[in-house]
Amino acid sequence: xxxxxxxxxxxxxxxxxxxxxxxxGVAGPARTTDGAVDYRxxxxxxxxxxDAQPRTSLKQFFLPPTEPLFKYRREGxxxxxxxxxxxxxxxxxxxxxxxxxxxxxxLDRVMNWDYKDExxxxxxxxxxxVAFACPGGDRSCFCTTVGLAPxxxxxxxxxxxxxxxxxxxxVVTPKGQKLLDAFPKRFGAGxxxxxxxxxxxxxxxxxxGHVPGSPEVIRxxxxxxxxxxxxxxxxxxxxxxxxxxxxxxxxxxxxxxxxPETLTEGTRRRNWDTCQTALFTVHASGHNPxxxxxxxxxxxxxxxxxxYPSRFNEVLCTGCxxxxxxxxxxxxxxxxxxxIVAMATGQGGAA
Amino acid sequence: xxxxQPFRMRIEERIDETVDTRxxxxxxxxxxxxxxxxxxxxxxxxxxxxxxxxxxFCIASSPTRKGYIECSFKxxxxxxxxxxxxxxxxxxxxxxxxxxxxxxxxxxxGNVVFIAGGIxxxxxxxxxxxxxxxRNKYKxxxxxxxxxxxxxxxxxxxxxxxxxxxDVKLWTTVDPGGETPDWKGQVGFVPSIxxxxxxxxxxxHAIVCGPPVMIKYTLPVLKKLGFxxxxxxxxxxxxxxxxxxxxxxxxxxxxxxxxxxxxxxxxEMARLPNEF
Numbered sequence: 001x002x003x004x005x006x007x008x009x010x011x012x013x014x015x016x017x018x019x020x021x022x023x024x025g026v027a028g029p030a031r032t033t034d035g036a037v038d039y040r041x042x043x044x045x046x047x048x049x050x051d052a053q054p055r056t057s058l059k060q061f062f063l064p065p066t067e068p069l070f071k072y073r074r075e076g077x078x079x080x081x082x083x084x085x086x087x088x089x090x091x092x093x094x095x096x097x098x099x100x101x102x103x104x105x106x107l108d109r110v111m112n113w114d115y116k117d118e119x120x121x122x123x124x125x126x127x128x129x130v131a132f133a134c135p136g137g138d139r140s141c142f143c144t145t146v147g148l149a150p151x152x153x154x155x156x157x158x159x160x161x162x163x164x165x166x167x168x169x170x171v172v173t174p175k176g177q178k179l180l181d182a183f184p185k186r187f188g189a190g191x192x193x194x195x196x197x198x199x200x201x202x203x204x205x206x207x208x209g210h211v212p213g214s215p216e217v218i219r220x221x222x223x224x225x226x227x228x229x230x231x232x233x234x235x236x237x238x239x240x241x242x243x244x245x246x247x248x249x250x251x252x253x254x255x256x257x258x259x260p261e262t263l264t265e266g267t268r269r270r271n272w273d274t275c276q277t278a279l280f281t282v283h284a285s286g287h288n289p290x291x292x293x294x295x296x297x298x299x300x301x302x303x304x305x306x307x308y309p310s311r312f313n314e315v316l317c318t319g320c321x322x323x324x325x326x327x328x329x330x331x332x333x334x335x336x337x338x339x340i341v342a343m344a345t346g347q348g349g350a351a
Numbered sequence: 352x353x354x355x356q357p358f359r360m361r362i363e364e365r366i367d368e369t370v371d372t373r374x375x376x377x378x379x380x381x382x383x384x385x386x387x388x389x390x391x392x393x394x395x396x397x398x399x400x401x402x403x404x405x406x407x408f409c410i411a412s413s414p415t416r417k418g419y420i421e422c423s424f425k426x427x428x429x430x431x432x433x434x435x436x437x438x439x440x441x442x443x444x445x446x447x448x449x450x451x452x453x454x455x456x457x458x459x460x461g462n463v464v465f466i467a468g469g470i471x472x473x474x475x476x477x478x479x480x481x482x483x484x485x486r487n488k489y490k491x492x493x494x495x496x497x498x499x500x501x502x503x504x505x506x507x508x509x510x511x512x513x514x515x516x517x518d519v520k521l522w523t524t525v526d527p528g529g530e531t532p533d534w535k536g537q538v539g540f541v542p543s544i545x546x547x548x549x550x551x552x553x554x555x556h557a558i559v560c561g562p563p564v565m566i567k568y569t570l571p572v573l574k575k576l577g578f579x580x581x582x583x584x585x586x587x588x589x590x591x592x593x594x595x596x597x598x599x600x601x602x603x604x605x606x607x608x609x610x611x612x613x614x615x616x617x618x619e620m621a622r623l624p625n626e627f
Contacts, residue, residue, distance in 0.1 A: 069355040072401040077441045079359060079401050115595040118353040226604055226624040253599035256592045258404045266402050281590050284428035289627045307605050
């Protein structure tokens with residue numbers, strides 16, 4: 001689909017009001033009480049913050065940090081299982097970053113790998129993603145290295161880019177078209193995609209070249225260097241806190257635990273987890289196949305740039321740079337990848 | 352019902368194997384599910400105690416025995432401790448079957464050698480009964496089973512049965528010092544017993560499962576006897592949560608144990624990085 005239309009700033013405000021009035025949940029990047037920007041529920045478009053990358057990604061809307069899988073109630077020796085709703089309430093995310101929207105589509109692959117993860121897809125089906133072309137990134141951004149761009153349409157249902165007194169709207173999916181059709185008065189004639197070119201070019205220039213090389217070069221090096229002093233070197237910096245995985249739009253590892261609420265009732269939940277902690281792989285016997293931080297740092301890079309690409313033909317990274325920004329020890333993914341590219345092309349090695 | 356929701360199963364029988372190991376026989380509560388349920392030797396499942404959580408084990412019974420499944424576990428962690436406290440008649444959860452299986456179709460018409468150590472006999476036992484229940488499809492069947500001590504041998508009643516069968520060559524052994532005065536089996540480590548048992552390699556497949564150290568020293572013996580890497584199978588256990596390729600926990604390098612395994616040939620194992 002390549003239909004375009006236009007929405008004026010006033011109509012964007014009106015659209016969010018219309019959605020709210022229709023009982024649709026709306027979320028977008030907005031200030032928290034401590035002044036940071038996160039994706040969260042919003043009441044009005046005026047609260048949307050477009051000039052700062054949200055701290056957290058869209059992952060939380062599809063794979064919540066903690067999520068009930070079912071409830072159980074023991075009745076004598078028997079157990080009753082109470083299922084969770086199979087359908088989720090409708091939601092529109094307004095102001096998604098293209099890198100975050102792409103992540104959701106990349107994750108569809110693993111979530112539908114032979115077994116369909118119904119909780120994930122129930123939320124996918126109920127959610128419409130309205131992305132806004134990114135105004136540009138900082139030194140940690142490298143989306144163009146992993147095949148995306150500040151104005152990628154991947155994973156978005158609509159992509160908006162600013163022009164004149166509003167936004168040019170690219171209709172990406174039938175779901176996006178459905179949103180247009182539901183509120184036809186909010187959309188109308190206006191400038192075409194050409195009018196957004198300068199904006200897009202400027203954004204692209206701000207992220208280009210931060211990591212030279214291609215995902216293919218990185219994949220080949222990682223696949224052939226499972227044992228390499230480089231991994232021990234980068235692991236020295238890592239505290240194993242897992243902050244990188246929490247803010248990552250594509251890290252999707254989870255734990256499944258039972259949380260008793262009374263002696264007879266409780267909930268089986270899945271919670272975000274991370275391969276950066278020792279507990280992640282430790283066996284009940286005490287044996288831990290991934291016994292040091294070196295293996296854990298390698299696993300994160302390996303999963304994103306070698307394992308996932310070879311399984312699903314997708315890089316499990318959108319170049320959003322959050323892991324570099326959040327790391328308390330200054331572990332910088334752009335530095336890791338740049339050095340891998342240098343080693344792969346014979347221009348460097350472990351220090 | 353989502354993929355993470357288990358079937359409910361009632362404990363039909365508890366068999367104590369050793370001081371800390373028990374076998375549970377489980378039956379599906381839902382007759383419909385029981386009718387439809389099918390699995391292959393070597394597959395695993397997620398067993399759960401409601402309130403304690405889930406745990407990954409192979410299905411220790413044979414797919415030829417319909418109407419129930421069995422699991423054998425050592426009480427070592429949170430879930431297995433809770434499983435130990437369950438009584439006959441109590442309901443627990445099961446998701447599965449997951450993963451690949453031992454390729455029995457390739458082994459038919461030839462000899463099969465089973466080599467197991469300790470609780471490693473559980474996944475092997477599933478295949479042993481599968482083979483013995485279709486005995487005419489196979490030639491010689493050899494079982495070499497060892498444990499640290501006589502008290503650590505699991506499935507003792509079945510060992511007795513197999514020992515009496517004229518169509519099975521059974522070798523049981525305990526580590527030196529683990530024997531009792533009335534022990535009639537071998538004394539020595541599994542690899543040396545395999546050398547003594549010397550099953551013919553021609554037209555044979557070997558299934559090996561046990562502690563890593565046992566596997567490490569058994570593989571060279573099998574090689575010396577003439578077994579090739581693609582005719583030696585083992586089953587791996589890694590910590591898992593989902594069992595269906597999503598939770599990201601069981602990777603060994605590029606391999607997902609839950610999806611690509613748990614059954615691997617020695618040739619496949621040799622290509623894996625040392626992270627298991």
